[in-house]
Amino acid sequence: MRHTVKPSLLGNVSTGTIQRWICSLQPRLQHHIKQPLTASEPTDIQSIRWQRTFSSSRPHRKLTPPQKGAPSPSPPPPPPPKTRRSPLLLLTLAVLAGSAVYWATAGSTSGSFDDNGQRRLAAGGGIGLNKETFVPFAVVAREEVSPTAFVLTLRLPEGVSDEGRTRTVDAIKAAWQHGLWSVEVKQPQLQIARDYTPLPNVDGVPNEDGTEMRLFVRVVHGGEVSRYLSRRTVGSTVDVRGPRLSFDVAARVGEAGGKETTTKGGEKQVVVLAGGTGISTALQAAHAVLGQGTSVSILWANRQADDSIGLNETGNGAAVNPVVRDIKALQSRYGSDRVHIHNFVDAQQTWITEASVRKSIEGTDGAASGGSWYWPWGKTQKKTAVVPQPDTTNPTCVYHSPRMLERMEADVLRGSPKAKKCSCGTTAESTTGQAGGKNLVLVSGPDGFIAAWAGPKTWAGGQERQGPMSGILGHMAAKDPQTFAKWQVLKL
Ligand SMILES: Cc1cc2nc3c(=O)[nH]c(=O)nc-3n(C[C@H](O)[C@H](O)[C@H](O)COP(=O)(O)OP(=O)(O)OC[C@H]3O[C@@H](n4cnc5c(N)ncnc54)[C@H](O)[C@@H]3O)c2cc1C
Structure with missing residues (x-):
């Protein structure tokens, strides 16, 4: 109508x-x-x-009045006839x-x-x-x-x-x-x-x-x-x-093209720091990798408790919120030992902290290096596998080179003519045919949230790119380069 x-x-x-x-x-x-x-x-x-x-207001761009003394590009026009309406009107x-x-x-x-x-x-x-x-x-x-x-x-x-x-x-x-x-x-x-x-x-x-x-x-x-x-x-x-299209998380984690498996406790892990509706990206990532053995840990921050109502309840409480209902469905499909969700609410004075991120990350770090590790929160488990790490110094390692990632906006569609094979032996479609991949930290939310955790994205050639990693995660990586060598951070 x-x-x-x-x-x-x-x-x-x-x-x-x-x-x-x-x-x-x-x-x-x-x-x-x-x-x-x-x-x-x-x-x-x-x-x-x-x-x-989450984001602070972006500054208003004001229409700037002409500068005093600035050169006039052309002679002033004759005054308008009195009957003409003013442009301001x-x-x-x-x-x-x-x-x-x-x-x-x-x-x-x-x-x-x-x-x-x-x-x-x-x-x-x-x-x-x-x-x-x-x-x-x-x-x-x-x-x-x-x-x-x-x-x-x-x-x-x-x-x-x-x-x-x-x-x-x-x-x-x-x-x-x-x-x-x-x-x-x-x-x-x-x-x-x-x-x-x-x-x-x-x-x-x-x-x-x-x-x-x-x-x-x-x-x-x-x-x-x-x-x-x-x-x-x-x-x-x-x-x-x-x-x-944005990033191909399954290829980056090294399990692209794999078949659905019932194996619990996959060898790779995706940790998502999600601010507000950034949970949609977290659920997309989970959807992409959970069928193939990777575990997913979501740290979800909201301003108000309403947004995640029912998340910590059992029974019908969760049914009122469709996003919480989805999270619960994911957990019951893949098991809560592979789908972890941790909830933070500003209004309740709980925030994602460096310590909470470290806990998620150390789980896999411990698994890969052979020690005991935190997974899920606070629970001690034994090492399950030693995962080969890609040679990310190699610039032809298309999915894992940090230098390449900085210049990227998104991955090309797998199997498309423009898609390149990863030379570092870390994906199902790599030139070496070996699987490996990297664990991923995804940061998804408002600009301010992304910038605080991983540093701002950058613009070049008309494209928004990942830019260098900084922020809290950059600081953590500088303190512990050995752990972070096994992780890749994507800003979404
Ligand atoms: C890849 C991607 C995926 C996304 N997915 C989702 C999603 O799943 N769900 C979701 O909710 N959002 C998502 N977003 C965010 C979404 O695209 C929008 O940015 C968001 O909905 C706000 O858009 P808007 O038009 O309502 O606000 P806008 O009109 O763009 O305004 C945004 C803010 O700027 C302020 N503003 C507007 N005009 C001015 C002005 N002249 N001066 C100063 N401040 C001003 C407004 O008050 C407001 O606070 C996504 C963004 C990206 C980039």
Whole structure:
């Protein structure tokens, strides 16, 4: 349903004019958008980094007045005729009208422009999920997690061609096989997009038609896309583009291509430091490696207890929170000796500490070096295996060289023509054919969280890269290089 704008709000100004105004104002309204999207030919914008409850407010970019004494690029124009409206007045009108359109349309729970998606499907939206254009997905379920967070389930709507449906199923399947991935969701009124990380189906039951994605979204105060998503209800649509592939955790851990095993207590370990909705990345990583023997330890930090309610309870308490329900399903599928979740809540004065990370890491360190080790927290176990460590000084060790990692944004799809084989003998697909890999520490959350733990990411050549490892983990690695030689840190 097209949402009509009340004439009383806008006078005789047409919606099209207002949208053009909004577009012209976009650079000022959206300080953080590097390239605006266009409806017909979306560009590959970079979503802003995680700006959620953990991060401090990014500074507002102010429109700077001309400097006193600065050279004038051209002679001053003649004074405008008196009848001409001042640009300031026009700008003010445009802002007011733009806001009116935005609030009149964005406030609708039943959607705004093409809410049932049918018009866009007819106009070519039926091509299915792809990296170039946004296509409408239907919201088929919505579950509340806490007062500020919810899970939306999206599915390709009816009306998409068989080809489009197959493309979507294949793209989503390939993304899950790759490991970590996200999709971009567009806010149609402002034409801006942000990344969201789909939650895996941890119970092993495939979704109905292979086109479903579940997004765990936190509403950011003043945030455009998260607030827009918070108003989406079942029956409306959201525009999605992707998938955007991130890192291949299974290949890095050295178990890519392995078969599901029932062996308990795998030889490798993935430790995830997850801030808020960073838990989605943690669950993706778990999904990627748990089938092959690796153990996963998640240190999950939230601001409020609501976000992880039921996690430490047994019985039905956990059922109210869909993310907690997923974590519990993962533990019952793979065993709580292989899936560890440790909960930290700011409001309860509990934080992830260097000591808690060290405990998780030392578990595997002890296993690899032959001593007793902490795993799970505080429990002493015996060494199970000696794992060969890759020669990460070798720059052709594509999955494990720290120098290569610093310059990377993501891994290429395994098996694709661009994919390189690892020369260090550490992955199932390595040139030596030996398995080995490295343990992983993944840091996933808002920018400030990542920077504090592993140092900031860097930008080069228009790409956001891993950058050197620093932060608390960098400090820990400097103190104990022997342990950290067996670990790789990924900033997500
Ligand atoms: C790979 C990746 C995966 C992600 N996965 C998820 C996920 O699964 N779930 C999830 O919830 N999030 C995820 N995020 C974060 C998500 O992409 C968004 O950044 C988040 O939802 C906020 O977007 P927004 O449009 O709502 O906020 P924005 O509009 O971008 O605002 C962000 C913050 O900036 C402030 N701000 C806005 N405008 C200004 C201004 N002019 N001056 C100063 N401050 C301003 C806002 O008040 C707010 O605090 C992911 C990010 C990445 C990069």
